[in-house]
Amino acid sequence: MRVDLLTREYPPEIYGGAGVHVAELVRAMRGDLDVVVRCFGKPRDEPDTHAYLVPQQLANANPSLATLGVDLQIAQDAGGADLVHSHTWYANAAGRLASMLHGIPHVVTAHSLEPLRPWKAEQLGGGYRISSWIEREAFETADAVIAVSEGMKRDILRSYPSLDDSRVSVIYNGIDLTDWNAVEDDELLRSLGVDPDRPSVVFVGRITRQKGLPYLLRAARKLPPEVQLVLCAGAPDTPEIMAEVSDAVRVLQQERTGVVWIDRLLPRRELSTILGAATTFVCPSVYEPLGIVNLEAMACGAAVVGTATGGIPEVVQDGVTGRLVPIEQVQDGTGTPVDPDRFVDDLAAALTEVVSDPETARRYGEAGRRRAEEEFSWARIAADTRALYERVIRGS
Numbered sequence: 001m002r003v004d005l006l007t008r009e010y011p012p013e014i015y016g017g018a019g020v021h022v023a024e025l026v027r028a029m030r031g032d033l034d035v036v037v038r039c040f041g042k043p044r045d046e047p048d049t050h051a052y053l054v055p056q057q058l059a060n061a062n063p064s065l066a067t068l069g070v071d072l073q074i075a076q077d078a079g080g081a082d083l084v085h086s087h088t089w090y091a092n093a094a095g096r097l098a099s100m101l102h103g104i105p106h107v108v109t110a111h112s113l114e115p116l117r118p119w120k121a122e123q124l125g126g127g128y129r130i131s132s133w134i135e136r137e138a139f140e141t142a143d144a145v146i147a148v149s150e151g152m153k154r155d156i157l158r159s160y161p162s163l164d165d166s167r168v169s170v171i172y173n174g175i176d177l178t179d180w181n182a183v184e185d186d187e188l189l190r191s192l193g194v195d196p197d198r199p200s201v202v203f204v205g206r207i208t209r210q211k212g213l214p215y216l217l218r219a220a221r222k223l224p225p226e227v228q229l230v231l232c233a234g235a236p237d238t239p240e241i242m243a244e245v246s247d248a249v250r251v252l253q254q255e256r257t258g259v260v261w262i263d264r265l266l267p268r269r270e271l272s273t274i275l276g277a278a279t280t281f282v283c284p285s286v287y288e289p290l291g292i293v294n295l296e297a298m299a300c301g302a303a304v305v306g307t308a309t310g311g312i313p314e315v316v317q318d319g320v321t322g323r324l325v326p327i328e329q330v331q332d333g334t335g336t337p338v339d340p341d342r343f344v345d346d347l348a349a350a351l352t353e354v355v356s357d358p359e360t361a362r363r364y365g366e367a368g369r370r371r372a373e374e375e376f377s378w379a380r381i382a383a384d385t386r387a388l389y390e391r392v393i394r395g396s
Contacts (some may be wrong), residue, residue: 001033001034001082001083001084001132001389001390001393002034002036002080002081002083003029003033003034003035003036003081003082003083003084003085003217003389004025004036004037004038004078004081004083004084004085004098005022005025005026005035005036005038005084005085005087005204006038006039006074006078006085006086006087006094006095006098007019007022007037007038007039007040007064007086007087007088007090007091007271007341008039008040008067008085008087008088008090008091008301009022009039009040009088010022010023010026010039010040010041010049010051011023011044012040012161013039013040013042015206015235015265016206016235017111017290017291017292017293018087018088018111018112020292021087021109021111021148021173021174021292022037023065024029024174024175024176024268024378025174025378025381025382025385026379026383027176027378028073028174028378028379028382029385029386031173031381032386033228033386034048035049036049036081037049037050037380038050038051038052038074038077038091038195039051039052039068040052040053040090041053041090042169046080050077052070053070054066054067054069054070055069055070055073057069057352060352062124062125062126062127063123063124063127064124064127064128064130064131064134065127065130065175066106067089067090067093068093068130068134070090071090071091071093071094071114072094072096072097073237074091074094074098074107075093075094075095075098075101075162076101077120078094078098078101078102078104079101079102079299080102081098081102081104081122082105082393083104083105083389083392083393084098084099084104084105084107085106085107085108085109085389086106086107086108086109086138087108087111088111088112089114089132089138092108092134092135092137092138093134093137093138094141095107095108095138096134096137096138096141096142096180098270099141099143099186103364105140105143105144105392105393106138106142106143107142107143107144107145107146107148107388107389107392108138108139108142108144108145108146109145109148109171110139110146110147110148110152110156110289111148112146112210112273112287112288112289113135113152113155113156114128114132114136114158115132115159115239115333116155116287116332116333116335117209117210117287117333118332118334119208119209119210119237119334120237121129121239122209122237122240122241123220123237123238136160139156139163139178140160140162140163140377141158142167142320142334142343143167143368143392143395144167144168144169144388144391144392145163145167145168145169146168146169146171146385146388147168147170147171147289148170148171148172148289148290148311149170149172149173149289149290149310149311149314149315150170150311150313150314151290151309151310151311151312151313152289152290152310152311153168153170153288153290155310156168161380164349169388171381171384171385171388172290172314172375172376172381172396173290173292173295173358173376173381173382174295174376174377174378175292175295175296175298175299175372175376175377175382176378177299177372177373178184180268180272180295180299180300181272181276181297181299181300182272182273182275182276182277182300182301183269183272183273183276183300184271184273184276184277186268186275188219188269189274189277191354192260192270192273192274193260193262194228194230194260194274194277195228196277198226198227198228198258199226199227199228199279199280199355199356200227200228200229200230200258200277200278200280200355200359201220201223201227201229201230201279201280201281201282201305201351201355202230202232202274202275202278202280202281202297202302203216203229203230203231203232203233203265203281203282203283203284204232204233204271204274204275204281204293205232205233205283205285205293205296205297206235206236206237207234207235207236207237207241207242207245208235208236208241209235209241209286209287209334210223210287210288210334210335211283211284211285212233212285212286212307213233213245213284214244214245214248214285215284215286215337215340215343215344215347216282216347216369217245217248217249218248218286218344219284219344219345219347219348219351220252220256220259220348221252221255221256221303221348221350222344222345222352223348223351223352223355224352224355224356225256225257226258227258227279227355228257228258228259228260229252229258229259229260230260230262231249231259231262232262232266232271232274233245233261233262233263234262234263234264234265236263237383241243249261262381272300275296275297275300275301275302276300276301276302277375278300278302278303278314279303279355279358279361280299280302280303280304280305280322280350280351280354280355280356280361280364281294281297281302281303281304281305282305282306282347283297283304283305283307283312283316283323284306284325284347285307285309285310285312286307286309286334286335286336286337287308287309287310287326287335288307288309288310288311288312289310289311289313290310290311290312290314290315291306291310291311291312291315294306294312294315294316295315295372295376296363297358297368298315298368298369298371298372299319299369299372300369301362301365301366302365302368303321303322303323303354303360303361303364303365303368303370304316304321304322304323304364305322305323305324305325305347305350305351305354306322306323306324306325307324307325307327307347308324308325308327309327309329309335315371315376316350316365316368317362317371320367320371321364321365321366321367321368321371322364322368323345323350323353323354324350325343325350326346326360327343327346333366360389365377
């Protein structure tokens with residue numbers, strides 16, 4: 001069986017959880033499956049991996065049209081595959097077109113949903129209508145849709161009610177436990193601006209509306225003064241949210257010490273060192289289908305404080321591996337808290353509780369590592385994905 005896996009992100013060009021998922025899935029499946037990767041960007045030197053650039057004529061076009069320019073090339077080259085598997089709307093058009101062009105099944109993995117990310121209109125303008133159309137067409141015609149959590153499955157069926165429940169399967173994201181472990185290196189921490197002798201709250205994520213960073217920055221004002229806040233945050237969606245976050249960080253740094261902002265993509269060893277030293281990791285997202293970053297933190301032995309939304313409660317066990325922060329959200333697709341002040345207060349209270357009790361935080365971290373090992377291995381996820389491929393091909 002040859003599977004062409006279609007994705008925007010692939011090493012070394014990774015900026016989000018979908019890219020991490022694709023890279024790990026490919027590595028886990030290639031042992032006994034013919035996997036050809038077709039990705040965006042500059043040429044890769046990895047065997048059976050093909051990269052595609054935006055056509056020169058579309059270099060200055062709206063990002064959605066530039067994306068379609070890449071997808072057309074990928075769809076053409078997918079001839080000969082037994083099945084195509086696309087990840088995110090960026091590659092979904094390639095999967096749909098390849099399926100029609102070559103008469104092969106199309107599987108989609110849902111890492112996020114355009115109807116639940118209306119703030120993307122800030123980034124894409126009218127292109128958001130195009131990305132939404134691409135996603136709807138791909139989901140409603142796919143031979144199978146993979147949701148990365150039960151919460152994501154519910155969101156898919158709510159967003160696309162014409163989609164038959166039987167075509168949506170849940171296969172969790174995973175974590176490579178051999179690569180993700182706590183690293184002890186106080187000298188490295190200091191070189192990054194982190195004090196290894198102070199308790200810390202760590203955030204890792206892109207600067208985008210769904211990650212809830214502005215709420216965290218408000219909550220940080222209520223943390224005990226000895227606590228440092230470490231923000232590993234970059235890749236802003238828009239200049240506007242970058243300006244909003246920059247202003248909030250600057251104000252916070254004027255009010256308290258120990259506010260560390262690292263705005264570059266960190267190598268795994270550096271990130272593992274920061275996560276391993278964290279008293280608690282925080283995921284204040286208002287939209288999160290699962291959150292690979294929570295698994296990375298758990299694998300490094302960090303307690304996790306996360307919003308009780310999306311797939312996060314399927315990863316973080318309240319009172320066992322960390323704490324869940326309740327949130328009531330506006331039902332307009334934005335994920336905005338109905339009462340933002342209450343959400344900020346509850347987030348601050350949960351963080352203060354965990355960071356002020358290092359022994360409990362340590363127990364949460366140990367339990368999180370065990371949970372990551374038992375429930376989220378890539379070997380298990382690859383096996384489930386291969387089994388789905390076989391069902392789809394038999395039924396086509």
